[in-house]
Amino acid sequence: MGNIIISVKDLHKKYGSFHAVKGISFDVNEGEIFGLLGPNGAGKSTTLEIIETLREKTSGFVTVGGVDLDTDPNEIKKMIGVQLQTSGYYPNLNLTELISMFAGLYNQPTDPIALLKTVNLEDKSKAKFKELSGGQKQRFSIATTLINHPKIIFLDEPTTGLDPQARRNLWDLIKDIRAKGTTVIITTHYMDEAEVLCDRVAIIDSGKVIALDSPDKLIDELVASGFERPKQVKNANLEDVFIHLTGHELRADN
Ligand code: ADP
Ligand code: MG
Numbered sequence: 001m002g003n004i005i006i007s008v009k010d011l012h013k014k015y016g017s018f019h020a021v022k023g024i025s026f027d028v029n030e031g032e033i034f035g036l037l038g039p040n041g042a043g044k045s046t047t048l049e050i051i052e053t054l055r056e057k058t059s060g061f062v063t064v065g066g067v068d069l070d071t072d073p074n075e076i077k078k079m080i081g082v083q084l085q086t087s088g089y090y091p092n093l094n095l096t097e098l099i100s101m102f103a104g105l106y107n108q109p110t111d112p113i114a115l116l117k118t119v120n121l122e123d124k125s126k127a128k129f130k131e132l133s134g135g136q137k138q139r140f141s142i143a144t145t146l147i148n149h150p151k152i153i154f155l156d157e158p159t160t161g162l163d164p165q166a167r168r169n170l171w172d173l174i175k176d177i178r179a180k181g182t183t184v185i186i187t188t189h190y191m192d193e194a195e196v197l198c199d200r201v202a203i204i205d206s207g208k209v210i211a212l213d214s215p216d217k218l219i220d221e222l223v224a225s226g227f228e229r230p231k232q233v234k235n236a237n238l239e240d241v242f243i244h245l246t247g248h249e250l251r252a253d254n
Contacts, residue, residue: 005030005152005183006051011060013046013207020046022207023060028152033174033184035198037191043207044187048154051185052082065151081145081153081182089129095140096125099147106148119143119173135166139173152183159193164239168248171197195219 006028013021021043028034036044049055051062053073062069064076089098096112103110116122119139124132132140138158145153155174159167167190174197178184188194194201195215203211203218211218 003030004028005065006034006185007061007063008047008051009061011047011050011062012058013043013050013055014058020207021050021058024202024204024207024209026202026209026212028183028185029199030151030183031178031181032199033178033186033197035194035201036185036187036204037189037194037201038187038204039189042204044204045156047204048156048185048187052080052154053077054082078148079151081148081150083141083145083155083158091128091130094126094128095121098129098140099144102144102147108148110147115143115146116140118146118176120169133166135162135169138162138166138170142170142173142177146177146182150182152185153177155184155186157187157189159188159190164242165246165248167193168243 004027008027009025011021011024012019024043024047026034036047038044046055050057051064051069053069053076057069065079067075067079069076090101093101095116099110099112099115103112113122113125116125119142121132121136121139121143124136124140129137129140142153142155142158145155158174159170162170171193174184174186186197198215200212200214201218202209213221
């Protein structure tokens with residue numbers, strides 16, 4: 001088990017009288033891909049945004065890289081990569097110019113083409129953000145999180161709305177980023193994605209963690225409890241057919 005890089009203890013968030021996060025606790029190990037899973041409204045984004053210093057918590061304790069959120073949020077900001085709202089992308093700038101602009105904001109010398117290459121978008125260096133496909137937009141947005149060489153990146157539903165190939169391409173990209181030593185926290189609704197990607201997951205429901213372990217252990221526990229899935233009639237599903245027919249190499253167009 002690695003070093004703990006994020007520690008969340010008894011986190012609460014109230015929006016007025018509505019209690020959205022009700023005492024969430026979890027630790028994230030350095031170098032892992034940690035998933036927050038749960039239905040819409042479970043409190044995933046709220047939890048992430050509090051850790052990212054973008055939202056005030058009501059109570060609880062958060063440390064990132066050993067730094068206390070209450071005492072030194074600016075130090076935390078320097079360590080993390082956050083996906084910006086797409087509205088933050090100036091419409092008249094192309095991808096190279098956008099990266100140069102963010103690099104300037106972060107005061108980080110950056111080679112835009114090299115960075116676009118890591119997300120397989122070098123062919124789109126002169127394109128505007130709005131001209132990209134859904135998968136390309138997500139890859140660009142992930143590239144922007146890497147500009148300040150963060151220890152941790154936060155991805156909030158990066159694959160929602162993408163087609164199966166674009167999702168797989170993004171999984172490969174996220175694994176590459178982790179292989180280079182970056183810790184990844186991701187939220188998703190897709191359980192197949194969490195199973196492939198995440199070392200450990202916290203399942204959140206109505207503002208509480210209801211399970212926390214590796215996907216493998218959670219599945220084993222369910223099976224040990226006597227659960228049996230209705231018999232599989234076929235050895236493949238329609239998604240397998242689609243991927244088999246169309247391939248899933250990192251295409252520039254998805
Ligand atoms: P998730 O990301 O898991 O879908 P959120 O953290 O976005 O969940 O939201 C958790 C709950 O808090 C939801 O019921 C949502 O409607 C509510 N909520 C989120 N943001 C606000 C806000 N700014 N004001 C009031 N309620 C909010
Ligand atoms: Mg959300």
